[in-house]
Each structure stands twice: as C-alpha cells, then as structure tokens.
Amino acid sequence: MEYLPLDxxxxxxxxxxxxxxxxTLLPERLEYKILQTAEQIYDxxxxxxxxxxxxxxxxxxxxxxxxxxxxxxxxxEFYSELEKYGEYLCSSRPTAVNLGAAVNKMxxxxxxxxxxxxxxxxxxxxxxxxxxxxxxxxxxxxxSEYGLTLVKDGDGILTHCNAGPLATSRYGTGLGALILxxxxxxxxxxxxxxxxxxxxxxxxxxxxxxxxxVDVTLICDNMASLVxxxxxxxxxxxxxxxVAANGDTANKIxxxxxxxxxxxxxxxxxxxxxxxxxxxxxxxxxxIPIEYRDxxxxxxxxxxxxxxxxxxxxxxxxxxxxxxxxxxxxxxxxICCPPYDSSLREVLGK
Ligand code: MRU
Numbered sequence: 001m002e003y004l005p006l007d008x009x010x011x012x013x014x015x016x017x018x019x020x021x022x023x024t025l026l027p028e029r030l031e032y033k034i035l036q037t038a039e040q041i042y043d044x045x046x047x048x049x050x051x052x053x054x055x056x057x058x059x060x061x062x063x064x065x066x067x068x069x070x071x072x073x074x075x076x077e078f079y080s081e082l083e084k085y086g087e088y089l090c091s092s093r094p095t096a097v098n099l100g101a102a103v104n105k106m107x108x109x110x111x112x113x114x115x116x117x118x119x120x121x122x123x124x125x126x127x128x129x130x131x132x133x134x135x136x137x138x139x140x141x142x143x144s145e146y147g148l149t150l151v152k153d154g155d156g157i158l159t160h161c162n163a164g165p166l167a168t169s170r171y172g173t174g175l176g177a178l179i180l181x182x183x184x185x186x187x188x189x190x191x192x193x194x195x196x197x198x199x200x201x202x203x204x205x206x207x208x209x210x211x212x213x214v215d216v217t218l219i220c221d222n223m224a225s226l227v228x229x230x231x232x233x234x235x236x237x238x239x240x241x242x243v244a245a246n247g248d249t250a251n252k253i254x255x256x257x258x259x260x261x262x263x264x265x266x267x268x269x270x271x272x273x274x275x276x277x278x279x280x281x282x283x284x285x286x287x288i289p290i291e292y293r294d295x296x297x298x299x300x301x302x303x304x305x306x307x308x309x310x311x312x313x314x315x316x317x318x319x320x321x322x323x324x325x326x327x328x329x330x331x332x333x334x335i336c337c338p339p340y341d342s343s344l345r346e347v348l349g350k
Contacts, residue, residue, distance in 0.1 A: 006030075008166045009050060009058045009133070015126070016069070018062045020050040023166055027207040038067055038085050045092040045099070048198065052167020053241045053277050054136050057098030060089055061129035064106035068125050074118050079110055094289040095250055095318045096241040097279040102132055133169060139274045140171040142332035147177025147237065148186075150270060150330070155234040156189040158224060158262075161252035162204035163239025163272060173272035173330075174239040175205065179212040190216045191227050195252060197297045197315065221254050228265040236262045236269045243271070243278045247323030247340025248285030253316050259325040268327040275331050275348045285320030293317050 008021045018035045024047060025031050033049055035041045041063045044050050050059045067085045071078050086103040093099060109128040113121045151157065163174030171179050178188050190209050195201035202218055209216040219227060227233055236258055242250045249255070249271050262269040282288050295313035300306040329336040329344065336343035344350070 006165070007169070008052075008055050009062065009169075011062050011065070011129070016066065018059055018066055020044060020059060021166065022049045023051055023204060024049050026166070026203050035063070036066065038063075038088055041067075042089060042092045045089070051200070052162060053096035053098040053239070054139075054168040054173070054274055055166065056093065056096050057102040057276060058133045058136055058169065060099050060102040061106060061132035063089060064103060065122070065125045065129040068106075068110070068122055076114075078118060078121070079107075079114065082110055083107060093291055095291045096277075098241075098274075098276055101276055105132065135276075136169040136274070139276070139332040140165075140168050140173060140176055141180075143173050143272055143274065143330055144171045144176025144180040146330050146332075146335055147174075147270070147272060148181055148184075150268070150328070150335075151177065151181070151188070151235055153181075153186045154188070156191060156227075156232045158191045158193065158227070158233045158236045158258065158267075159205055160193045160201065160221075160236070160238050160255050160258050161195045162200040162208070163237075164205060164208040166204050166208060167239065168274075172208070172239075173274060174237045175208060176272070177237065178209060178214050182212050182214045188214055189232070190214050191219055191224075191233060192216060193221045193224060193254065193258065194218060195254065196221055197301065199302060200252065221257075224258055225261050225265075228261055228267055233262075233265075233267055236267060238269075238271055240271050240273045240277050241318055242282065242288050243273050243329065243344070244282040244284050244288060244323075245278075245280045245341055245344065246284045247326060247329060247336075247338065247344065248282075248288070249273070249321045249323070249326060249329070250285065250288045250290070250318045251321065253319050256319045256321040256325070259321045263325050269321075269325060271321070271326050271329045273329050273331050275333060278331075278344055278348060280345075280350060285322070288318075288320060290319070291317040 164172035298313040
C-alpha cells in the first residue's frame with residue numbers, strides 16, 4: 001500500500017483560500033477545512049488543525065498569498081498590510097522556524113517586486129508560495145532516501161510525535177524512510193510513542209504508518225525504555241521544529257527523554273531535518289523559543305471527564321535535545337555528523 005496520497009495543505013481551486021486536512025479530527029474523521037481570513041488561519045495553526053513544522057510553513061506561504069489578494073490598497077500600504085498579516089500569523093506558534101521563515105520569504109518576494117504593478121506582485125507571491133510547497137515535496141523524497149540508508153530490513157524504529165506526510169507534504173521526514181521502505185518491500189517494525197498530551201503519535205503517526213502498510217505498535221511514552229531494553233529498537237527517528245547552529249534540536253516535548261534513553265541503551269538517535277528548519281541565527285538551543293500551551297490539554301482534553309483535580313499543570317509543547325545526544329542530523333542535502341556547528345554549514349552550503 002502507498003503512503004497517504006493526500007495534501008495536508010493546498011490552495012483552493014479558485015485560489016481564494018487555503019485548504020487543510022483538519023488534523024484535530026484524525027483518525028476518526030478525514031475532513032478538510034477552508035481558511036480564508038487571517039483569523040481562521042491563525043486559529044487553525046494555534047489549535048494544531050494544521051501542524052508539523054514544514055506543513056505550517058507551506059500553510060503560511062499560501063496564507064500570505066490568499067491574504068495579499070484581499071488587500072485593496074496599493075503601493076507601500078499594500079506591503080505594510082501584508083507585513084501586519086505576517087506578524088499576526090507568526091504570533092500563533094513560536095517554536096517552528098518554518099512559520100517565520102515562510103512569512104519572511106513571502107515578504108522579501110513582495111519587497112523585491114515593490115516597483116512592479118500590484119497584479120504582478122500578487123503573481124510573484126503565488127509562485128513563491130507554490131515553490132515553498134514544491135521544495136518541500138522534493139525535500140521529503142530526498143530525506144527519505146537518506147533515511148533508508150541508515151536502517152536495514154526488519155529493523156525496529158521508535159518514533160516520537162508525528163513527522164509524516166500530514167506534517168509535511170509527501171512521505172514526511174522522520175517517517176519518510178519507513179513509508180518509502182514499505183513501498184520497496186522492507187518490513188520495518190515501528191514503535192510509536194503516543195506523544196502526550198496531544199497524542200500526535202497515536203492519532204497521526206499510527207494512522208499514517210498503518211495506511212502505508214508498515215507494521216506499527218503503539219506504546220505510551222513511558223514504555224520507550226522497556227522496548228529499548230528488550231532489544232526491540234534499532235534506531236530512533238524524530239522530526240524537528242528548529243535546529244540551532246550547534247545542532248541542539250527543538251522537537252515535541254519528550255523527544256529529549258527519548259534521546260537520553262537511546263544514549264543509555266546505545267541506540268542511534270537520528271533527527272530528520274529539512275534545511276528550512278535549521279536556524280543559524282540561534283547559536284544554541286537556549287535561543288529557541290519554547291511554546292507553552294493550555295494546561296487543560298493535560299488535565300482534560302481527550303478524556304470524557306477531567307483525569308486530575310484542579311491543580312497547576314505545566315504544558316511546554318517542545319523540548320530541546322542536546323546536540324551531543326544526536327547520532328546524526330539527516331537533511332535533504334546529506335547526512336550531518338558531529339560536530340554539527342561545522343557539518344550543518346558544510347552540508348547545507350552556508
Ligand atoms: O505541536 P506539533 O504537533 O506541531 O509538533 C510537531 C513536531 O514536534 C514534529 O515532530 C515536527 O514539527 C517535525 S514535522 C516534520
């Protein structure tokens with residue numbers, strides 16, 4: 001069976017809206033959401049209807065195009081309104097660098113064309129947004145091919161959160177090798193962390209891998225150490241939301257714990273990282289902003305009734321895995337090995 005052949009984000013036929021798969025409804029229902037206003041797009045990103053660093057970037061690119069078409073002003077006022085839309089969208093989620101990077105790319109394209117007629121600027125924005133999407137499709141394919149060189153048929157692979165087609169365009173990053181491998185007849189055993197509190201592993205990764213015909217076993221996050229100790233895991237594959245210049249990696253909360261366990265059991269820990277997710281402006285993980293979310297996601301969300309008394313809950317959505325725990329960072333341009341401050345720049349040509 002092939003990977004889920006659906007676009008998690010696309011432009012509507014008449015180009016007046018961004019169309020996304022509403023990931024909050026999966027795996028129960030596959031429904032699309034049509035986003036036309038800045039508020040609808042902000043809300044969809046904030047509530048994780050669209051999520052995963054590359055998918056948020058693709059969404060932001062199309063969003064800026066859709067919103068640009070709605071601006072009636074011309075000249076400098078056009079740019080200034082577009083810039084305000086960009087700032088607003090960027091304030092929805094702080095950690096994934098792809099959001100700000102895509103908005104920035106769109107604004108730079110508009111700025112560079114400032115002396116052209118408005119219709120031409122809009123057309124340039126359209127092409128820039130499509131390019132962000134197309135680049136992501138190429139990236140996923142390349143990263144998946146590199147990933148496949150790191151494992152062998154029959155291997156057990158632990159995943160955390162979701163870095164599959166839903167979080168990107170096609171194949172995904174962290175799940176790409178598993179899905180591509182499955183198409184080529186490999187029989188991997190995937191163990192996916194359910195990924196508390198929003199269950200991206202249970203709801204999305206298990207769904208995507210099952211769809212792709214991969215042998216998948218769902219575990220609670222706190223079971224990872226046991227399956228590692230039992231010798232069931234040959235490698236850990238995770239995605240990322242922002243990688244600092246020194247290789248420190250922000251990804252879904254719990255990722256750094258999986259990396260510490262992998263080090264203890266001598267299991268390679270791989271980060272799958274599109275070049276668009278590396279932020280050379282962040283020297284180390286300490287510079288990466290971490291999103292804190294509504295405590296109710298821990299206490300009551302997904303439960304028929306609250307599972308804890310009214311106490312304080314701490315709900316950081318991401319953590320930073322120290323570079324020293326990462327065996328390699330897999331990009332679409334090649335595999336980076338430690339020390340990352342030199343290998344990331346060499347491989348990505350920066
Ligand atoms: O809060 P989320 O679901 O957007 O977090 C996403 C992740 O942590 C993914 O692992 C990351 O964005 C990589 S997606 C290819």
